Amino acid sequence: MKLFLDSADCEEVRLAAELGVISGVTTNPTLIAREGKDLRETVRTLATLVDGPISAEVVAEDAEGMIEEGRELAAIHPSVVIKLPIGLDGLRATQVLSRQGIKTNVTLVFSIAQALLAARAGATYVSPFVGRLDDLSANGISLVRGIAEVFTLHGISSEIIAASIRSPQDVADAACAGAHVATVPYRVLLQMAAHPLTDLGLARFRRDWKDAFGK
Numbered sequence: 141m142k143l144f145l146d147s148a149d150c151e152e153v154r155l156a157a158e159l160g161v162i163s164g165v166t167t168n169p170t171l172i173a174r175e176g177k178d179l180r181e182t183v184r185t186l187a188t189l190v191d192g193p194i195s196a197e198v199v200a201e202d203a204e205g206m207i208e209e210g211r212e213l214a215a216i217h218p219s220v221v222i223k224l225p226i227g228l229d230g231l232r233a234t235q236v237l238s239r240q241g242i243k244t245n246v247t248l249v250f251s252i253a254q255a256l257l258a259a260r261a262g263a264t265y266v267s268p269f270v271g272r273l274d275d276l277s278a279n280g281i282s283l284v285r286g287i288a289e290v291f292t293l294h295g296i297s298s299e300i301i302a303a304s305i306r307s308p309q310d311v312a313d314a315a316c317a318g319a320h321v322a323t324v325p326y327r328v329l330l331q332m333a334a335h336p337l338t339d340l341g342l343a344r345f346r347r348d349w350k351d352a353f354g355k
């Protein structure tokens with residue numbers, strides 16, 4: 141399973157890219173609004189920081205608007221993937237953009253049925269939201285597992301991006317459930333690298349070394 145960074149903060153993306161562990165970036169209107177910077181400018185910068193897919197989400201509300209916006213965003217850089225919300229307009233736009241060879245990421249997926257529709261419309265990626273389901277006492281990872289089973293059973297090539305990830309355990313569970321990608325906030329990426337036993341172990345190695353060799 142690959143890791144994408146779920147962030148529109150260029151500094152975070154630069155730091156994560158330096159670790160050599162991320163293969164792409166996802167953004168959404170909330171993340172872009174949080175940074176307060178122009179979407180197009182942000183996408184241009186992100187594409188220089190990471191050699192991989194950069195998801196940029198449309199904000200138009202009808203299919204025609206989504207198609208126009210999608211074409212314009214895709215023209216910014218070959219790495220750009222157009223993120224579209226599931227729904228009738230999103231599906232129509234996905235189908236048109238996919239046929240034109242533009243990569244798409246269908247987002248806000250909360251059911252296997254929605255994932256199947258997105259795949260049939262030609263989505264390159266489908267993004268089930270794990271954390272937002274868990275927030276409602278549903279089971280986000282079960283959804284990822286179900287989509288993975290259906291896609292495998294029916295030879296569907298769309299890739300599953302486990303989104304709305306809240307913890308390192310979500311990442312591990314998404315990998316076991318068959319997601320192709322987990323898109324993680326920077327905070328979760330840092331948590332993934334840490335373990336209290338690693339800290340204790342390292343402190344002991346250093347102490348034993350100093351006790352034996354004095355430096």
Ligand code: E4P
Pocket residue numbers: 146166167168247267269271272303304305323
């Ligand atoms: C990514 O594609 C999604 O937009 C993102 O993971 C949503 O995460 P959230 O539920 O933490 O807002």
